[in-house]
Amino acid sequence: MVANLRGQPHFEATALPGAGGLARGQSSLEALLAFAALLCALAVLAHAAKAQSDAFALSVERSDARISLAHEALYADLSAGMAPSAALSRNLSGVPVSGGSWLASNSSGAVREPLFHGMSADAGGKYYVQK
Amino acid sequence: MCKNSARKAFWSIDAAFALVLAVAMFAMFSAMLYAAGASVARGAEDASGSLLSARFSAYALQQLEAGGAPDLQWALGRTGREYASVRAGNEFAEIGARGADIYCTQRLMVREGKMVKVEACIG
Numbered sequence: 001m002v003a004n005l006r007g008q009p010h011f012e013a014t015a016l017p018g019a020g021g022l023a024r025g026q027s028s029l030e031a032l033l034a035f036a037a038l039l040c041a042l043a044v045l046a047h048a049a050k051a052q053s054d055a056f057a058l059s060v061e062r063s064d065a066r067i068s069l070a071h072e073a074l075y076a077d078l079s080a081g082m083a084p085s086a087a088l089s090r091n092l093s094g095v096p097v098s099g100g101s102w103l104a105s106n107s108s109g110a111v112r113e114p115l116f117h118g119m120s121a122d123a124g125g126k127y128y129v130q131k
Numbered sequence: 132m133c134k135n136s137a138r139k140a141f142w143s144i145d146a147a148f149a150l151v152l153a154v155a156m157f158a159m160f161s162a163m164l165y166a167a168g169a170s171v172a173r174g175a176e177d178a179s180g181s182l183l184s185a186r187f188s189a190y191a192l193q194q195l196e197a198g199g200a201p202d203l204q205w206a207l208g209r210t211g212r213e214y215a216s217v218r219a220g221n222e223f224a225e226i227g228a229r230g231a232d233i234y235c236t237q238r239l240m241v242r243e244g245k246m247v248k249v250e251a252c253i254g
Contacts, residue, residue, distance in 0.1 A: 034146065041150065045157045052164045059168040063175030070179040077186045101209060113179065114210040116190045 080117035180234035188251035
């Protein structure tokens with residue numbers, strides 16, 4: 001409030017003190033909330049991407065195990081009745097299960113390949129394929 | 132005031148565009164990962180099925196050479212599959228429901244002095 005030339009009080013036509021700061025604060029808060037929402041959305045997307053990457057890695061690992069196991073099962077069936085060879089007693093990625101009628105992967109337990117010839121293992125870890 | 136509105140509109144469009152880009156890129160990334168995973172799994176399944184049919188044909192050949200016939204019921208029970216068939220010359224035997232994924236292996240054998248084509252399928 002100021003006095004004019006006639007000495008009468010005069011009110012300036014301005015906004016209330018602090019109103020500009022309040023508006024700026026509100027804008028800042030809105031910007032902050034919008035930024036937080038954007039960060040949340042990005043975090044959700046990143047989390048979903050991580051889950052999908054993990055699923056993809058698991059799929060690749062299982063596929064790799066399946067291909068290895070299929071080749072080993074082929075080798076085992078073709079060498080049925082032979083003496084246990086070094087190749088059959090080493091570097092196998094699976095173990096015989098279900099009485100030797102299936103070969104199960106060591107790395108992925110769900111991956112199994114059937115065998116037409118029964119496979120058994122001795123105490124030394126060598127595998128025999130029955131004729 | 133006009134400048135303020137323009138600034139607000141600019142930021143709204145910018146943020147919305149960034150969000151759309153992020154979602155679109157994520158959707159593309161997701162689709163690419165899904166396709167790659169499905170392709171790898173399909174390749175492994177094909178390799179496994181092909182090698183299984185090769186082993187099944189070896190079993191069938193072994194049985195035919197011994198003068199018998201391959202036991203298809205036993206083969207299905209052994210492998211956990213749903214369909215198996217063996218064709219040796221004009222003779223044909225099958226068991227189970229023929230699905231979409233059938234893997235076949237063709238081999239030749241000498242039977243009664245003649246060359247015979249043997250086809251073993253499993254799926």
